[in-house]
Amino acid sequence: MTAPIGIFDSGYGGLTVFRSIVAKLPQYDYIYLGDNARAPYGNRSFDTVHEYTLDCVKWFFRMGCPLVILACNTASAKALRTIQQQDLPLLAPDKRVLGVIRPTAEVIGNYTRNHSVGVLGTVGTVKSDSYKLEIGHFFPNIKVQQQACPMWVPLIENGDYDSESADYYVKKYLDELLTQAPDLDTVLLACTHYPLLADKIRKYLPTGIAVVSQGDIVADSLSDYLRRHPEVEQCISATGKIDFYTTDSPEDFNEHGSLFFGRSVSSKHTEL
Numbered sequence: 001m002t003a004p005i006g007i008f009d010s011g012y013g014g015l016t017v018f019r020s021i022v023a024k025l026p027q028y029d030y031i032y033l034g035d036n037a038r039a040p041y042g043n044r045s046f047d048t049v050h051e052y053t054l055d056c057v058k059w060f061f062r063m064g065c066p067l068v069i070l071a072c073n074t075a076s077a078k079a080l081r082t083i084q085q086q087d088l089p090l091l092a093p094d095k096r097v098l099g100v101i102r103p104t105a106e107v108i109g110n111y112t113r114n115h116s117v118g119v120l121g122t123v124g125t126v127k128s129d130s131y132k133l134e135i136g137h138f139f140p141n142i143k144v145q146q147q148a149c150p151m152w153v154p155l156i157e158n159g160d161y162d163s164e165s166a167d168y169y170v171k172k173y174l175d176e177l178l179t180q181a182p183d184l185d186t187v188l189l190a191c192t193h194y195p196l197l198a199d200k201i202r203k204y205l206p207t208g209i210a211v212v213s214q215g216d217i218v219a220d221s222l223s224d225y226l227r228r229h230p231e232v233e234q235c236i237s238a239t240g241k242i243d244f245y246t247t248d249s250p251e252d253f254n255e256h257g258s259l260f261f262g263r264s265v266s267s268k269h270t271e272l
């Protein structure tokens with residue numbers, strides 16, 4: 001019995017990672033779920049993010065998915081460890097749930113020459129210190145300066161990522177980051193929504209600073225994981241089929257989702 005890989009985000013952001021995964025691994029079947037009805041997760045407590053993420057992971061398991069990717073930094077930072085260590089052994093010991101922070105931390109040190117990286121994320125991701133800890137594990141000599149950008153996801157989810165307000169808030173948070181770490185040469189977009197602001201982010205950063213998105217990093221890491229874990233790979237169906245689900249309006253999801261995914265998206269509503 002084989003089934004699709006589950007890809008999860010609080011909303012649309014995970015689609016920026018999903019498009020890289022599909023480009024790299026088009027042969028597999030996938031189910032994408034955006035919990036748009038309860039997004040954004042970024043300012044919510046640990047307990048709430050865990051509860052919401054676990055609801056979605058259980059939904060994927062009911063759909064049969066043997067492997068779920070949390071394509072959401074906030075969920076990866078605040079819920080993944082508890083799900084892996086506490087919930088999975090009771091719920092579904094044979095299934096796997098992976099996040100986006102560790103694969104990113106494993107390679108981000110290769111982008112910086114100054115050994116100074118800025119991490120832009122939601123309040124939840126920044127407060128968890130997950131990136132500081134994980135990057136420190138793989139690259140102990142790298143200085144990590146984090147900056148929370150609480151207005152960015154609401155602007156993006158509302159379709160206002162090209163507005164004057166977006167310019168204002170992009171400049172504001174980047175100025176705060178650069179004041180803390182004027183020597184940085186690499187900025188990591190540690191929220192899967194932020195690639196939609198990448199042009200504005202580049203506009204307000206001094207030239208020569210690399211802006212790193214996670215999509216290709218996570219796709220490469222997943223490909224490597226499946227090569228190393230044939231026992232998981234053989235449980236995944238491979239007819240190239242993609243299904244999209246949202247906990248909110250499918251019409252809204254289709255309209256906004258296509259911008260994140262880079263091609264048209266046709267979703268269905270689901271209850272969790």
Ligand code: DGL
Binds near residue numbers: 011013041190
């Ligand atoms: N896209 C999610 C992330 O990568 C966060 C969005 C939210 O605040 O719900 O962190």
